[in-house]
Amino acid sequence: MKSKNSKTVYSTFIVLTTVAALTACGNSDSSGETSENNTDEAVNLEYFIASEEGNPDYEVFMESVEQFDQEHSDINLQVESVSHNDYSTRLTTQAAGGELPDMFQITPISALQNIVESGSAGSIDNIKDHWIDNGLLTEESFDEFTIDGSTYALPLSTTPTQFIYYDEDMLAEVGYDSFPESYDEFIALINDLNDAGTTPISLGNSSPWVLQSVYISGFADRFTGSDFLNQVMSGEKEFTDPEFVDALEIVEELVEIEAFNEDFNTIDNEQMVDQFMQGxxxxxxxxxxxxxxxxxxxxEDKNIGIASMPLGDTNSIPTTMGTVSSINSDLSGEKREAAELFLKEVYDKEVFEGFLSLGIPVPSDIEIPEDELDPLSLEMIEITQESEPAPVYDAVLSTGLIDTMENGLQSITIGEATPEEVAEEVQAEVQVEE
Incomplete structure (x- = not known):
């Protein structure tokens, strides 16, 4: 998941003392947190992360970071956080300029390929057995981050990207006591909501990863199957094949029947959530x-349900890994040892359990704490467990392909391109990159 529309980023530096201090910079696009362990003898470590300040999972992760800082007076830790919508632009820019910090998160996952090819990411082959041996991760957990036989990043969470959140009472008002089980019924629901004067679906696509990562990654898999992207890359299939065009036509249809708020291309995903929460x-x-x-x-009086998209004959959900960290290839000696220690202690059992207690799937066999989960998160995990994983496009495809696809999806929504034309543009980019 990524953003192409960057804005000016300002950095402020505060003392890393409490999670409250860490998250107090929510109104800034970028913030730096500097450790109190600032002595001449301390090893300096910089960590660049995608901020979701205010999100419970971000706070759980930062609690683990803060605990590490408090326990290691010999390491001077500086954390710079950038809003999620701006992060991939900053990451790509710094990687291209050879200016990546000591440690950094990878988002989107597809960015890792270029970072590795540029020589900026260091292998973690020598430490990945730490998580395999303690049972927190499996060998397969590292598959997305293994290139030419070496592993370059470490995940914390599993990230399914497509669920439908719905207001049960608003659906009941137009005659739906349960969520539609077929696509035709889903379209009928949208029409009934419009007839009642209710906006059916909130969408925030000003940062155009949303239609790509959340929408088309899921829609397309229901038509193409999960091997499609590999088949395209090998030349067996093309994006111009009817099954992919059919998926693009779903986006076109939803726009045509006025499924979305009118300003969906000018608000972002956070504003989208606010619109939904505000009714x-x-x-x-x-x-x-x-x-x-x-x-x-x-x-308290808002009853929210969750469902998978009723489309096609499968129940696949696009899924990738989240909270993924990597190490700069330039690190050596004490600095490299400090970075490895940071990953081992921050990515520990407590943080995996903390994510799971929030209803965030993790790529390990830790037991789900059902008594700690809210009903919505528990249902989300159950839906995930019952589904088949599908590829998230921007976790697999190149930046050039994703840019072309995201531009094309926006063009469809404003009537400047047809699904067939967008498919041709994306396939043309495949051929350019061959």
């Missing part, structure tokens, strides 16, 4: 990251 729409389509946010912030 300005009956539904929103978003990833697992919204489950805990919705549960914690919804009005």
């Amino acid at each position: 300005n729409s009956a539904m929103m389509i978003d990833g697992n990251w919204s489950a805990s946010t919705v549960s914690e912030n919804k009005p």
Whole structure:
């Protein structure tokens, strides 16, 4: 998941003392947190992360970071956080300029390929057995981050990107006591909501990763199957094949029947969630990251349900890894040892359990704490477990392909391109990159 529309980023530096201090910079696009362990003898470590300040999972992760800082007076830790919508632009820019910090998160996952090819990411082959041996991760957990036989990054969470969150009472008002089980019924629901004067679906696509990562990654898999992207890359299939065009036509149809708020290309995904929470729409389509946010912030009298997209004959959900960290290849000696220690102690059992207690799936066999989960998050995890994983496009495809696809999806929504034309543009980019 990524953003192409960057804005000016300002950095401020505060003392890393409490999670409250860490998250107090929510109104800035970028913030730096500097450790109190600032002595001449301390090893300096910089860590660059995608901020979701205010999100419970971000706070759980930063608690682990803060604990590490408090326990290691010999390491001077500086954390710079950048808003999620700006992060991939900053990451790509710094990687291209050879200016990556000591440690950094990878988002989107597809960015890792270029970073590795540029020589900027260091292998973690020598430490990955730490998580395999303690049972927190498996060998397969590292598959997305293994290039030419070496592993370059470490995941914390599993990130399914497509669920439908819906207001049960708003659906009941137009005659739906349960969520539609077929696509035709889903379209009928949208029409009934429009007839009642209710916006059916909140969408925020000003940062155009949303239609790509949340929408088309899921829609397309229901038509193409999960091997499609590999088949395209090998030349067996093309994006111009009818099954992919059919998926693009779903986006076109939803726009044509006025499924979305009118300003969907000018608001972002956070504003989208706000619209839904404020009762300005009956539904929103978003990833697992919204489950805990919705549960914690919804009005007490608001009844929210969750469902998978009723489309096609499969129940696949696009899924990738989240909270992924890597190490700069330039690190050596004490600095490299400090970075490895940071990963081992921050990515520990407690932080995996903390994520799971929030309803965020993790790629390990830790038991789900059902008594600690809110009903919405528990249902989200159950839906995930019952589904087949599908590729998230921007976790697999090149930046050039994703840019072309995201531009094309926006063009479809404003009537400047047809699904067939967008498919041709994306396939042309495949051929350019061959």
